[in-house]
Structures are given as C-alpha cells and as structure tokens.
Amino acid sequence: MKKKRIVLRPTSGLGNRMRAISSFIYFKSLIDAELEVVWIPDSGLNSSYHEIFxxxxxxxxxxxNLGPKLIIKGKTLLNNKxxxxxxxxxxxxxxxxxxxGMDCLLLDKDVKMGTDRLKKVCNDKFNILVxxxxxxxxYPEGFxxxxPSPTVLSNIKVARKKFKENMIGIHIRRSDHDIAIAKSPVYLFENKIEEHLNAEEADFGVFLATDDPALSTYFQEKYPDTVVTYPKTFGRNSREGIMDAVLELYLLAGTKKIYGSYWSSFSGVAKRIYGTELEILHI
Known part of the structure; x- marks a missing residue:
C-alpha cells in the first residue's frame, strides 16, 4: 500500500517552528504517514537546521528547495477583500x-482546525504539503x-556552570512584541525576584532571558549577585544570534520554574522541553 507523505515547511520564529514540527510528529502517527521537513532560513529565523539542531x-x-518557499501564505492576499x-x-x-507533485496544501487556517478536521481532509491524500x-x-513529547547541535550543547554546558542550585528562569519578551510589552510589564518580574529574595531561599539565583539588551543590563546591575544572563548576540538576522537563542531556550528550560511573558511562544516552548513549571506574569 502506498505510504502517505507529509512535507512540512515550518515558518516564523524558533518557537513557532518547533511547535509546528512537534505537532506533526504526532499527526503523522494518526494517518500513518512519513514526515519530511523543509527548514528554510528567512528573516524570521536566519539559520539552517543543522547549525542549531x-x-x-x-x-x-x-x-x-524553492517549491515550499513559493507558496503564498500571507493574509493580505489569502484573505483579501x-x-x-x-x-x-x-x-x-x-x-x-x-x-x-503534491495533492493537498494545508496553511495556517487549516492547521488551526485541529487533528480531527485534518484527518478528514487528508483521508484520500498521499502527498500533503503543509x-x-x-x-x-x-504535543509536548514532540519536543x-x-x-541542540554539538556547538550549542557545548556552550550550554559551560553556561550552566554559573547556575546556582535553586535557579528560577525569567523570560521577558520585548522587541516588536506589543502584546507582551503591554501585558507583562517589567515590574511584575522585579516583584517576583523580590518575593524569592525575601523568602531567603538557599543558593537562589535567576537566569534571565530577554531580547532587550537594555533590560539585561538593568537587571544585572540591580541584582548583581542573583541574576545571570548569557552574553549573547541579539537579533534573529545572524547565525550567531539564532544559535544563542537556542542556547538561551535550553538554559531557561533547565531552571526550577519559569516566569514567562504573555503571548510569547518562547516561554511556552521552554516549558515543554523538560516539562518545567511555567507561570505567565501578566496584568
């Protein structure tokens, strides 16, 4: 019997791509299909798969290859008036x-319908492009x-030497994420650090992950004996910046508990890597 084949091109940033792949690792088992991934570097994530994983x-x-990249997925045209x-x-x-050579195309709106609907759509299809x-x-198990690639793993091992025994993780999303900025103001994270410090927990420390270099400096200066950061390259347009983002993701995942930003996939992915407890701080 002919085997079904799913060709997945994950898009957007690191967290979105990992979540998409993870979910289709599960979905392929539902329809007994092979999963093939086309990872294309772009402005959202300028790194090849092999450089980071x-x-x-x-x-x-x-x-x-060029094929999946030619597919139009922007809402401006797909949902044009x-x-x-x-x-x-x-x-x-x-x-x-x-x-x-594909006989079915699934885009964001199709994927959002969930696995039951997708099973029906793919029932009589054998070459499915997503x-x-x-x-x-x-599907947390999919993570x-x-x-991480050997280079990233090596850097993670070195960075973890600065971790204390009782280490929490804080992820503050800024940059162009207006929702996270509005819903997860900085003072919420400061209050949480103060709460832990006032509890006088033994060998307590904080690993801070943020895309805002000014915030990184601010927290290190305010809590010099508590806050640890990784001296990363900021931005998604360089190979080094993406490799550092993966490193930071796994360092965050390796803490005792994560305090994350509202509507950020990065916090959610960090939680799913090792099953770390996550609390989203928001107003």
Whole structure:
C-alpha cells in the first residue's frame, strides 16, 4: 500500500517552528504517514537546521528547495477583500503545489482546525504539503525530537556552570512584541525576584532571558549577585544570534520554574522541553 507523505515547511520564529514540527510528529502517527521537513532560513529565523539542531529520527530533513518557499501564505492576499485576488492566490498556490507533485496544501487556517478536521481532509491524500507556523495539537513529547547541535550543547554546558542550585528562569519578551510589552510589564518580574529574595531561599539565583539588551543590563546591575544572563548576540538576522537563542531556550528550560511573558511562544516552548513549571506574569 502506498505510504502517505507529509512535507512540512515550518515558518516564523524558533518557537513557532518547533511547535509546528512537534505537532506533526504526532499527526503523522494518526494517518500513518512519513514526515519530511523543509527548514528554510528567512528573516524570521536566519539559520539552517543543522547549525542549531542535530538530525532527528522522528522526521527526515529535506534540502531547502524553492517549491515550499513559493507558496503564498500571507493574509493580505489569502484573505483579501476582493474575491478575485483571493481566487487568483488560491489558483497560484494550487499550481505550485501540483508542480511539486503534491495533492493537498494545508496553511495556517487549516492547521488551526485541529487533528480531527485534518484527518478528514487528508483521508484520500498521499502527498500533503503543509506551510505553517502553527501547531495542529499541543504535543509536548514532540519536543524531545530536538537535540541542540554539538556547538550549542557545548556552550550550554559551560553556561550552566554559573547556575546556582535553586535557579528560577525569567523570560521577558520585548522587541516588536506589543502584546507582551503591554501585558507583562517589567515590574511584575522585579516583584517576583523580590518575593524569592525575601523568602531567603538557599543558593537562589535567576537566569534571565530577554531580547532587550537594555533590560539585561538593568537587571544585572540591580541584582548583581542573583541574576545571570548569557552574553549573547541579539537579533534573529545572524547565525550567531539564532544559535544563542537556542542556547538561551535550553538554559531557561533547565531552571526550577519559569516566569514567562504573555503571548510569547518562547516561554511556552521552554516549558515543554523538560516539562518545567511555567507561570505567565501578566496584568
């Protein structure tokens, strides 16, 4: 019998890509399919898969070919107010899909419908192309499929030498994330650190992960004996910046408890790597 095949192009940033792959590791078992991943560096994550992760037995990594990149997934065209533009976009995507030898295309809106709906859609399909930064199901076990590259693992080991026995993690998302900035103000994280310090916990420390260099400096100066950060390269446009983001993600995951930012996939992914307790601080 012909084996079903899912070709997944995960999109957006690191957390979104890991969640998408994790969920389709689960979904492939529901429809007895092989999972192939096309990891394409772009402005959201400018790094190849091999630079940050080791190969996984749960899926086959394909060469980043042009086909999946040609698929239009932007809402501006897919949900355009003019029906002709929407029709033309769908025709174009269908043509690209067929030229790739695929007989089914799933985008963000399809993936969000969940596994039951996807099973029905894929019932009589054998070559399924998925282009998404979303997950079809929350599947924490799927994150065990990811192992950092040897270089990243080595740097994690060195960085963890600065960890104290009772280490909590704090993730403060800033940059262009307006929702996190509004819902998770800095004082909430300061209050949480003060709460732990007042409890006089033995060998207590804080690992701070943030995309704001000014905040990193602020917390280190305010809590010099407590807060530990990694001297990373900020930004997603460089290879070094992405490798440091993976390193920071796994350091955060290795703490006793994570205090995260509202509506940030980074905090949620860190929780799922080792099953670390997560509390989102928000107003």
């Amino acid at each position: 080791q190969p996984s037995k749960h899926f086959t990594l394909l060469h980043p 003019f029906s002709f533009i929407r029709w033309l976009t769908n025709v174009y995507n269908t043509m690209v899909c067929r030229l790739m 282009v998404t930064g979303n997950q079809c199901i929350d 065990r499929a990811f192992t």
